[in-house]
Amino acid sequence: MLIKDPLDENIQKKATRDGFGDALEEITDSKVVVLEADLSGSTKTNKFKKKYPERFFNFGVAEQNMLGHAAGLAISGLKPIAASFAMFVSGRAWEVIRNSISYPRLNVKLAGSHAGITLGEDGASHQIIEDIAIMRCIPEMTVIVPADYWQAYNAVFAALEHEGPVYIRLGRPAIDMIYDKKDSFEIGKSKIIQEGEKIAFFATGIMVSECWKAARILEKEKNIRPWVVDFSTIKPIDKEMILNIANKIEKIYTFEEHNTLGGFGSAVSEVICENNPIKVKRIGINDKFGQSGTIKDLLDHYNLSASKIVNTIELNA
Amino acid sequence: MIQESLVADKYLPLREKIRNKNKKDVSFLEVEFMANQIRRYIIDMVHTANSGHPGGALGLADIFAMLYFKILNIDSKNAFDKQRDRLFLSNGHVCAVRYAAMALAGFFPEEELYTFRKLGSRLQGHPSTYMMPELENSSGSLGQGLSAASGCAIGLKTQNIKSRVIVGISDGECQEGMTWEAAMAAGHYKLSNLTAFVDYNKIQIDGFTDSVMTLGDLKQKFESFGWFTLETNGHDLNEIEKAFQRTADISTKPEIILFNTVLGKGVSFMENNPAWHGSPPNKEERDRAMKELDDEAEKIAAKL
Numbered sequence: 001m002l003i004k005d006p007l008d009e010n011i012q013k014k015a016t017r018d019g020f021g022d023a024l025e026e027i028t029d030s031k032v033v034v035l036e037a038d039l040s041g042s043t044k045t046n047k048f049k050k051k052y053p054e055r056f057f058n059f060g061v062a063e064q065n066m067l068g069h070a071a072g073l074a075i076s077g078l079k080p081i082a083a084s085f086a087m088f089v090s091g092r093a094w095e096v097i098r099n100s101i102s103y104p105r106l107n108v109k110l111a112g113s114h115a116g117i118t119l120g121e122d123g124a125s126h127q128i129i130e131d132i133a134i135m136r137c138i139p140e141m142t143v144i145v146p147a148d149y150w151q152a153y154n155a156v157f158a159a160l161e162h163e164g165p166v167y168i169r170l171g172r173p174a175i176d177m178i179y180d181k182k183d184s185f186e187i188g189k190s191k192i193i194q195e196g197e198k199i200a201f202f203a204t205g206i207m208v209s210e211c212w213k214a215a216r217i218l219e220k221e222k223n224i225r226p227w228v229v230d231f232s233t234i235k236p237i238d239k240e241m242i243l244n245i246a247n248k249i250e251k252i253y254t255f256e257e258h259n260t261l262g263g264f265g266s267a268v269s270e271v272i273c274e275n276n277p278i279k280v281k282r283i284g285i286n287d288k289f290g291q292s293g294t295i296k297d298l299l300d301h302y303n304l305s306a307s308k309i310v311n312t313i314e315l316n317a
Numbered sequence: 318m319i320q321e322s323l324v325a326d327k328y329l330p331l332r333e334k335i336r337n338k339n340k341k342d343v344s345f346l347e348v349e350f351m352a353n354q355i356r357r358y359i360i361d362m363v364h365t366a367n368s369g370h371p372g373g374a375l376g377l378a379d380i381f382a383m384l385y386f387k388i389l390n391i392d393s394k395n396a397f398d399k400q401r402d403r404l405f406l407s408n409g410h411v412c413a414v415r416y417a418a419m420a421l422a423g424f425f426p427e428e429e430l431y432t433f434r435k436l437g438s439r440l441q442g443h444p445s446t447y448m449m450p451e452l453e454n455s456s457g458s459l460g461q462g463l464s465a466a467s468g469c470a471i472g473l474k475t476q477n478i479k480s481r482v483i484v485g486i487s488d489g490e491c492q493e494g495m496t497w498e499a500a501m502a503a504g505h506y507k508l509s510n511l512t513a514f515v516d517y518n519k520i521q522i523d524g525f526t527d528s529v530m531t532l533g534d535l536k537q538k539f540e541s542f543g544w545f546t547l548e549t550n551g552h553d554l555n556e557i558e559k560a561f562q563r564t565a566d567i568s569t570k571p572e573i574i575l576f577n578t579v580l581g582k583g584v585s586f587m588e589n590n591p592a593w594h595g596s597p598p599n600k601e602e603r604d605r606a607m608k609e610l611d612d613e614a615e616k617i618a619a620k621l
Contacts, residue, residue, distance in 0.1 A: 033475065057471065057506075065464045065498030072468020075403075075446075075454060077476065080468075095458060096495075100465055104446045104455040 003193055006176045006209045007216050013174035016205075017044050017113045019152030020170050024048040024081065029160065033073055035059060035082040037066045042172075043083040043113045063088040067096045067110070074106040079160060085119075086112025086169060090131040102138045102165045109159045113170040116257035117290040117298045118206055120172065127290035132204075133262025135167045136235040142166040142187060143235040145256075145264070147208035149177050151232050154185035162187055169205065173295045176209040190238040193228040199251045199313075200227035202242070204234060204264045207255035210299070213306035218313060226253070226313075237267045243275055251279040253313070257304060260284040281316060283309070323357055324427045331618060335386065336423050343386050345554045350617045351421055352382035356583045357610045358417035358430050364603040366434035369442065372580040372593035373487065374414035376518050376551070380576060381418040383557045384483070393423035396451045402480050403469055405454045407462020408487035408516065409443040410595070415452070416440050424451055460493025462486060463513060467503040467571075470511035481565065483512045489521030492530050497542070503571040504543030512564045514574040516551070522594045539573045551576030584609055 004011050021044020024034060033055045040046040040058065049056040059066035063084050070080040082089065089112040090097070101108045117127045136143045142162060146152035152170060159166040166187075178193075190202075193212055203211040208230045218224040227245055231238060246252065252272065254265035265282030272280050285302055299305040303312060332354055335347045355378045363369035385391075390402045406415055413433065420427045425439075432438035439448040443457025454465045466484035473480055490496060503511055515535065523529045536546045545567045549556045557576070564572035580594065581587030584606040587598075598606055 033472075055475065059498075059502055060505075062495075062498040062502070064461075064495045065502055068461050068464020068495065068499060069468030069471065069502065071454070071461075072405075072465040072470070073472040074468075075465065076469045076472025076478075078472045096461055096464075099455065099458040100461045 004176070004178050006178060006213045012177045014149035014177055015171060015174050016146045016149060016152035017042070017170040017172060019146065019149040020044055020083075020111055020113070020156055020168065021047045023153040023156035025051055027156070027160070029079065030055070031077070032079045032081060032160065033057065035066050035070050035073070035080055037061060037063045037084040037088065039084055042085070043111065045083050063093045064096045067093045067108075068100055070108045071100040071104070071106050074108050079107055079109070081109040081111060083111040083113060085126060086115035086131050087126050087128040090135050090167065091128055094134055097165070098138050102140045105140050105164055107163055108165050110165070110167045111170055112167065114172045115169045116171060116206065117285060117302060118171055118173050118257055118295045120295050120298065121292050123292040124289040129257070129259045129285045129290065130262070131169060132234055132256065132258050132264055133266070136267065137262075140164055141235065142233070143169070144187065144233050145169040145205040147205060147230050147232055148175060148179050150179045150181050150183060151185050153181070154183070155232070158185050158187050171206055173206075175206050178209055178212065185232065188233050188236045188238060190232070190241045191230040193230055196225040196227040198249055199224070199253065200229060200245050200249050201253050201255060202229050202231055202268055203255040204231045206257055207304065210304060210306045210309060211255050214309035214313070217306065217310050222314065224313065224317065231264065234264050234267055237271060239271050242268055242271045246272060246276045246278050249278070251281065253281045253283055255304070255309070256284040258284050260286050283312065321361070322428070322431060323361055328354060328614060328618065331621065332421060336421060340387055346617065346620055348382045348386050348554055350614070350621060351386050352378045353583070353610060353614050353617060354421055355382055355414060355417040357607060357614070358420070358427070359413045360584070360598060360603055360606045360610065362413050362417065362430050362433040363597045364600070365431055367597050368434055369413055369597055370410040370595045371413070371598065372520070372587060372590075372595070373408065373411040373516060373518065375584060375587065376578040376580045376582045377411055377414045377485070377516055378583065379552045379554060380514065380557055381414045383554055383561070385418040385422040387558060388561045389483070390480070396424065399478060400480055403453050403466075403482045405462050405466040405469065405482065405484035406444060406452070407456055407466070407484055408459060408490055409456030409462075411487075411516070412444045415444070419451065459487070459490035460495040463496050463499035464502070466513070467499050467508060467511055470503070470508040471506055474508070474510060481510055481512060483514070485514055485516060487516045488519060488526055488532060488535070491515070491532050491535060497538070500539055500542040500544065507543070507569060508571045509568045511571040512561070512574065513571070514576055516578050517575045518578045518580040520580045520589070520591045520594060522591070524591050535575060543570055545570050545572040546575065548575040548577065551578035552582060583613065
């Protein structure tokens with residue numbers, strides 16, 4: 001597995017939403033239709049729109065209706081992918097997803113872009129920090145949080161291969177491209193980025209690269225070498241990986257740009273509590289709303305940047 | 318309960334005769350008879366389950382009898398034919414009428430109707446396609462079915478399948494904003510293969526719609542979103558047939574039929590009474606309702 005060094009200043013950066021949009025363009029299955037709610041430039045579905053206008057449907061500013069239509073399109077035998085900001089796909093339309101899509105086990109793929117605080121300047125009204133929690137508690141739902149552009153790209157194809165509803169959480173900012181295109185993405189499988197000792201960093205989404213950077217700094221400067229593992233699938237969670245590593249270490253740190261209540265850290269804690277209770281420290285947004293700011297300032301403010309992670313580990317060590 | 322079951326009653330041969338007929342050979346009198354049999358089962362199902370929604374279901378019996386025995390291009394022996402008409406139901410709580418019509422039309426044994434709302438049954442309290450895919454859509458949460466039906470209509474068009482999508486909605490659920498989002502989208506995409514019909518009985522669970530939340534002019538509202546609209550009597554079989562034929566001929570826009578119906582139709586003490594939206598009849602009420610419906614069955618059967 002090729003993993004680029006995120007401390008390398010020349011590392012390429014691209015947004016996960018771009019990985020999603022570029023994958024859409026390359027789908028060859030003519031049963032795939034793409035649904036949008038007036039944000040095609042932001043979610044990157046505009047690429048599919050341009051290439052396959054006859055299989056692209058805009059529903060205007062009406063996310064619930066878009067997802068109701070996704071259900072109907074799936075019933076008709078097609079494979080709908082519906083996209084909007086994560087806030088509106090998962091938040092506003094939650095009950096439509098629950099009752100019209102997941103309960104009937106329909107083959108609908110949902111893409112929520114601009115998730116988390118790294119949406120940036122638009123502020124808390126659009127910064128969803130609850131979507132992992134509210135999507136993973138729906139029976140039959142698969143929840144994917146890609147860590148970089150290529151994972152997002154590959155996740156689209158993996159989601160289409162998977163029969164049933166899938167939620168893919170995507171981000172707005174250009175982030176480190178830590179993987180290569182050929183790095184396979186498998187639903188439900190986490191990836192070890194580095195082996196370590198005593199402590200482990202379990203991370204998801206944009207936090208994978210931040211953790212990996214923090215781990216490099218810790219090793220260089222403090223002689224602490226944590227395990228770093230990328231959990232790009234939140235549900236089903238890779239229980240085997242969690243328990244294998246928990247057996248070898250003393251403490252797990254989980255990282256997510258999401259509320260610490262109900263999200264990835266909670267999913268890890270559920271596995272740990274029931275099987276091998278070691279300490280788990282959940283690092284994320286501590287049950288607070290976000291605010292406007294640059295991505296860098298926000299990550300620092302909420303203690304999610306690599307340097308802040310280093311501080312947190314030192315304090316907890 | 319077994320002794321009281323309607324399954325093996327004296328009307329069974331007549332039901333079987335009608336269910337085995339070719340749709341175009343079924344007479345209005347035979348449909349009327351089937352609507353009556355649907356109503357008898359609705360009463361028994363809701364009574365046996367001791368829960369459910371008899372009022373709207375009874376009010377829709379004539380429309381569902383017409384759909385299953387005359388209008389819809391569907392076949393119980395080939396239930397998933399690609400070319401079939403798709404019947405969606407948005408106001409899922411009235412599903413007893415659909416289950417009864419489907420059993421009478423041969424989709425599953427009439428005995429199964431007595432499992433309605435019981436553990437392990439395919440006949441869930443609100444329709445579940447996971448349990449019974451023949452239902453086309455799962456519903457129960459109001460206001461979502463029109464979007465799903467419209468999505469299916471887009472999907473069939475995209476795949477060049479010439480089937481019709483018919484969706485039943487209720488007047489009460491026109492209070493849900495999502496209904497109007499769907500109305501806007503179906504109008505925008507000019508879905509002529511989509512026909513919606515409204516169970517326009519002017520009653521919802523808390524009372525008359527005008528007292529709970531005024532709906533405004535439904536006809537004008539749909540028209541303004543680009544729909545063909547018509548309003549007619551939802552208990553006159555001839556009018557029901559004409560409405561579905563007229564809307565089938567429209568080729569440029571989605572169509573909606575406002576069926577003026579009476580909640581609880583066919584059972585005198587339930588008619589037009591909001592209390593029967595969602596309460597089951599007790600034993601005495603069940604027997605009284607059944608007596609009325611049996612008298613009606615007797616009258617129709619005598620003419621057949």
